[in-house]
Amino acid sequence: MKKIGSLLITGLLALTLSACGSSSENAPAASDGTGSSNEVVTYTIGTDATFPPFEYEQDGKYVGIDIDLIHAIGELEGFKVDLKPMNFKGIIPAITAKQLDAAIAGISITDERKQVVNLSDTYFEAGLSLVVHSDNDSITKPEDLKGKVIAIKKGTAGSKKAEELAKEYDITLNYFDSSPAMFQEVVNKNADATIEDFPVISYKLAVDPNANLKIVGERLTGDQYGIAVSKDNEELLQKINDGIKKLKESGKYDEIIKKYIGTSAK
């Protein structure tokens, strides 16, 4: 009996070890991008895990505007994409820690981010919206947030905006890791409002009429999305900017946007 047990355990160990071995072989660490022109380089590209319509999971696969764009850019520029969905707050640190070559995750172009990573040319005009519970009629503009609680997502343009507002008015900030958690906080009335990228919240309201959320007031900012690339990899930045330009010229870009939002981005 004992023998069989130990055999089983050894077998299991061997299996797990070999599984680890093989999985690490086909998941290369961040590459240095010095692949010669005749072999296809694979880049490790980070993305948010839950940010529809830009990236989300459907039938076990990641889909969305960002996912289609980066694959299309890869095809044009001759590199393979190894996608790594993760918490948004970890994305920029992962690029600086050389865990990722680049990331496409609805990343707003900001000066702080430019200090630690390279950002590509704009590929989407976004902007931030103020979102409240659908029963809430007391908040229509930023000034109404005095003494209120705002739910925000760590490390986002929305959180930066909320932190600025908090300096101006007396606001309590609750931080979360994902958009769904942040929305849930408002739906459960633990927070009075949230600040989210306009395309994301408008998409959510379009696909989920029972969301119990609504957009109030004007857009707060005119953010632009760019693709973040490691500072050590100028070549990849070139390729990505080149790819964005080609996609916009060929009409393929509009096609991708239409597929997810239904109207072409202006």
Add this chain to the structure above:
Amino acid sequence: MMSSWQVIVDAMPLLLQGLWITVKIVVISLLIAFVIGLITGLMNTSSNKILKFIATLYIDIIRGTPLLVQMFFIYFALPAFLDIRIPAETAGIIAISANAGAYIAEIFRAGISSIDNGQREAARSLGLSQVQTMRLVILPQAFRRMIPAFVNQCTISIKDTSLLSVIGIRELTQSGEIIISTNYRAFEIWGTVGVLYFIIIYGISRLSRVLERRLSLK
């Protein structure tokens, strides 16, 4: 680039606020967990089948599910389902105390059953009631044996509070994440956060050794 020291010094006020929340939640949760654990532990050692069943069911549910899932359930799922509002810190305290309570119940049960049956028989034959026997003879002896296990659970619960960052509580880990999301200085901040946790947990371990020596029978 700011120097590492400057980054740490700038982060300190926020991190210490987070540490305070961590300590506050742990202290309140462990007090509640101690009561839950005592009651459940006694239920578990009683001869009443129904009490025993309830206690066992509770312990099995807690031990059989991840704490993170328990937290999500209490904070996101229950309020939506029951249409009530549970503030984040309350939900956190409920989750940690319910979780630690189940483990402490097991510590109590093991402690109580480790006391020789002769002790109980002797106390009963001296005319003590069942409750008196438990209170005056069994529990004091059992309690002494339980101290190392309690301290262990205490350190586990302190580390468990770091999971509360997922429901938006600004404890120590969450404070670290918030700072990094604006300054991207992961090395300095996580290093400091780790040191702060270590100081608290190591302090408790030292304290418990003193306590054990004080209470040990010469």
